[in-house]
Amino acid sequence: MSNKAKHWEKTKGQMIVTLLLWFFFGYVIFMFGESINSASFLGYPLAYYMCAQGSLIAFVVILFWSANRQEKIDEEFGFTSGEDD
Amino acid sequence: MFKGKFIDNLPKIYGTYTGGFLVFIILMAIAEQAGMTAKTIGIMFVAFTVCIYAFIGWLSRTVQVDAYYVAGRTVPTVFNGMATAADWMSGASFVAMAGGIYFGGYTYMAFLVGWTGGYILVSSLLAPYLRKFGCYTVPDFIGTRYGGNVARFCAVVVLTLASFTYVTAQINATGTIAARALHIPFELGVWVGLISILLCSMLGGMRAVTWTQVAQYIVLITAYLIPIFWISNRGGYGLFPHLMLGEEVARLGELEAQFGLVKNAAADIAAAGVPGGLKSISLPHSGVPEGGMAAWKFISLALCMMVGTASLPHILMRYFTTPSVKAARKSVAWSLFFIFLLYSSAPMLATLSKLQLMDPTLATGIIGKPIADVMSIDWVTAWTAQKQAFIADFNGDGILQLNEWFMRGDVVVLSTPEVAGLPYVISGLVAAGGMAAAMSTADGLVLAIANALSHDIYFKMIDPKADVRKRLIVARALLVVIGGFGAYIASMRITSILGAVAWAFDFAMSGLFFPLVLGVWWKRATRQGAIAGMIAGLASGTAYLIYVYPKFMGNPAWLGIDHLRFGIIGASVCLVVMVVVSLMTPEPDSATQKMVDELRVPSGKTILGKQH
Numbered sequence: 130m131s132n133k134a135k136h137w138e139k140t141k142g143q144m145i146v147t148l149l150l151w152f153f154f155g156y157v158i159f160m161f162g163e164s165i166n167s168a169s170f171l172g173y174p175l176a177y178y179m180c181a182q183g184s185l186i187a188f189v190v191i192l193f194w195s196a197n198r199q200e201k202i203d204e205e206f207g208f209t210s211g212e213d214d
Numbered sequence: 215m216f217k218g219k220f221i222d223n224l225p226k227i228y229g230t231y232t233g234g235f236l237v238f239i240i241l242m243a244i245a246e247q248a249g250m251t252a253k254t255i256g257i258m259f260v261a262f263t264v265c266i267y268a269f270i271g272w273l274s275r276t277v278q279v280d281a282y283y284v285a286g287r288t289v290p291t292v293f294n295g296m297a298t299a300a301d302w303m304s305g306a307s308f309v310a311m312a313g314g315i316y317f318g319g320y321t322y323m324a325f326l327v328g329w330t331g332g333y334i335l336v337s338s339l340l341a342p343y344l345r346k347f348g349c350y351t352v353p354d355f356i357g358t359r360y361g362g363n364v365a366r367f368c369a370v371v372v373l374t375l376a377s378f379t380y381v382t383a384q385i386n387a388t389g390t391i392a393a394r395a396l397h398i399p400f401e402l403g404v405w406v407g408l409i410s411i412l413l414c415s416m417l418g419g420m421r422a423v424t425w426t427q428v429a430q431y432i433v434l435i436t437a438y439l440i441p442i443f444w445i446s447n448r449g450g451y452g453l454f455p456h457l458m459l460g461e462e463v464a465r466l467g468e469l470e471a472q473f474g475l476v477k478n479a480a481a482d483i484a485a486a487g488v489p490g491g492l493k494s495i496s497l498p499h500s501g502v503p504e505g506g507m508a509a510w511k512f513i514s515l516a517l518c519m520m521v522g523t524a525s526l527p528h529i530l531m532r533y534f535t536t537p538s539v540k541a542a543r544k545s546v547a548w549s550l551f552f553i554f555l556l557y558s559s560a561p562m563l564a565t566l567s568k569l570q571l572m573d574p575t576l577a578t579g580i581i582g583k584p585i586a587d588v589m590s591i592d593w594v595t596a597w598t599a600q601k602q603a604f605i606a607d608f609n610g611d612g613i614l615q616l617n618e619w620f621m622r623g624d625v626v627v628l629s630t631p632e633v634a635g636l637p638y639v640i641s642g643l644v645a646a647g648g649m650a651a652a653m654s655t656a657d658g659l660v661l662a663i664a665n666a667l668s669h670d671i672y673f674k675m676i677d678p679k680a681d682v683r684k685r686l687i688v689a690r691a692l693l694v695v696i697g698g699f700g701a702y703i704a705s706m707r708i709t710s711i712l713g714a715v716a717w718a719f720d721f722a723m724s725g726l727f728f729p730l731v732l733g734v735w736w737k738r739a740t741r742q743g744a745i746a747g748m749i750a751g752l753a754s755g756t757a758y759l760i761y762v763y764p765k766f767m768g769n770p771a772w773l774g775i776d777h778l779r780f781g782i783i784g785a786s787v788c789l790v791v792m793v794v795v796s797l798m799t800p801e802p803d804s805a806t807q808k809m810v811d812e813l814r815v816p817s818g819k820t821i822l823g824k825q826h
Contacts, residue, residue, distance in 0.1 A: 185327070
């Protein structure tokens with residue numbers, strides 16, 4: 130497999146992991162909104178907290194984490210960008 | 215202004231700007247104490263900020279194609295994040311979101327999840343690849359990846375439809391705010407708003423819009439956060455409201471139980487003469503509605519908004535302006551961070567303003583008090599006179615019940631400083647913030663449409679030999695025409711702000727999401743597949759909207775997919791048609807396949823030339 134193809138395999142893997150996390154914080158939690166709302170976090174009902182702040186924080190963290198991971202993958206295969214213009 | 219130097223000095227320039235803005239707020243506060251009228255303060259806030267944006271717009275004027283279309287691809291990640299956040303957070307986010315939560319509680323908060331989660335799709339599926347591609351517009355990518363003018367044209371149609379639906383709502387919001395702050399009629403306010411919007415974008419295109427959007431973000435986030443922290447601290451609810459309002463949320467639950475959540479019958483509302491668009495509180499603030507259907511409605515709305523986010527061209531094109539692919543990715547993360555600052559505050563604002571009104575033990579509370587007393591409160595008189603609030607004594611007991619107080623959702627943010635008894639300078643600040651939010655989004659949208667028409671239709675299809683000067687003249691002329699048309703539609707007051715905004719997401723996802731994503735991620739996707747997908751997706755989505763929307767055919771929704779969620783139908787049809795047609799047609803030629811391979815490599819030259 131060529132360098133490019135290997136890089137793409139890893140990139141795809143990273144994309145899938147990111148989307149799984151996204152799916153969990155964006156959907157899975159709210160499928161069970163009714164049952165988790167009786168739990169509380171910082172004094173807020175849990176489902177309320179998750180859509181007011183929790184999932185939003187998770188999304189921000191996932192984005193920074195994923196961008197860093199992808200940069201590592203790019204470096205590993207020698208595709209560091211920055212001087213492409 | 216020398217560009218390299220300007221980019222290096224950005225933190226200093228915007229630091230000075232922020233300081234200057236804070237000084238302006240303090241001066242206004244002093245002027246208020248010295249006896250300046252509320253009216254003058256409102257005018258000062260809106261006029262001062264709009265003049266600054268116009269000044270930035272003038273400084274950023276350009277005669278270069280790549281500066282006009284993609285800000286010369288020199289915008290640093292953090293600043294592009296701020297600009298995207300302003301581009302993203304519309305009049306609806308600023309003005310209507312807290313109001314939506316105020317009335318809809320948990321159910322409405324699906325919008326919060328949806329309007330943030332979409333950035334993960336943007337970052338992992340699209341933005342870095344489109345940046346590598348080096349296109350000027352979103353149809354530029356579709357047109358080059360799939361080849362041919364038909365695909366390009368279809369993409370322009372979807373882009374125009376989605377963005378135009380969105381832009382009328384924004385111009386409408388600038389009109390509402392300008393009308394209120396400057397004390398002019400709404401119809402005139404719309405045109406004042408439009409002129410302000412064009413001042414920011416006409417001379418410098420994307421470059422001007424970028425630097426005004428950063429300035430607008432600073433104004434809008436200041437205007438949103440100051441009242442929340444002020445009310446929270448003054449009322450003793452907590453130093454840092456986001457972490458400390460648990461008790462207040464619980465208290466709202468108690469009050470809801472005490473007053474009862476009553477959904478008024480439509481006939482009663484009509485009989486009492488409640489003006490259109492006004493609502494009463496009938497849904498629990500933090501309670502999750504029972505049953506699988508309610509959960510599905512929450513999730514499906516979030517899904518539409520997320521996929522829509524990833525298909526909206528005015529957002530995607532912001533990531534064409536970063537210096538590199540890596541920077542595009544980081545910039546998406548920064549965008550969401552800046553958006554999060556406002557979005558996570560909206561529920562807190564809704565909680566505080568709801569409590570101010572509902573808690574009878576507070577001086578500001580009006581529910582449970584005699585209607586005669588409530589009617590004599592200044593802000594109640596003012597807002598009812600403008601038909602933004604209404605009292606209907608359904609049970610005739612002379613006491614204001616929860617279901618007897620009606621208000622327009624947009625008013626919640628604009629009125630909270632007044633309701634909580636903050637000085638008028640805060641109301642002026644909020645008006646400036648709302649104006650900034652609506653203007654920045656309108657600018658991004660008008661530019662997205664005008665750029666697509668000038669670059670993809672005029673330059674790529676009609677006159678490929680046009681020189682730079684002619685291209686930029688056409689681009690600017692289209693900007694004015696589209697803005698003017700948007701303002702004309704807005705001045706006719708057709709839809710409420712939010713109905714239209716959600717539709718833009720559904721239109722965009724119906725026609726563009728899969729052609730964009732599969733263009734990067736599936737080499738086998740063919741021109742015929744993409745064209746068929748775009749047409750079928752948009753047509754089926756639109757047909758379903760007409761089928762289900764109460765004001766059109768009004769048929770019962772299938773599986774809870776109502777008019778806010780019609781993108782689910784459109785995007786599914788688009789996917790199926792695109793895959794089937796692609797597999798039935800011969801695979802793309804080797805040049806296209808090589809182009810897709812090259813697209814996936816984050817380093818190296820862009821696929822389209824620096825100037826094209």
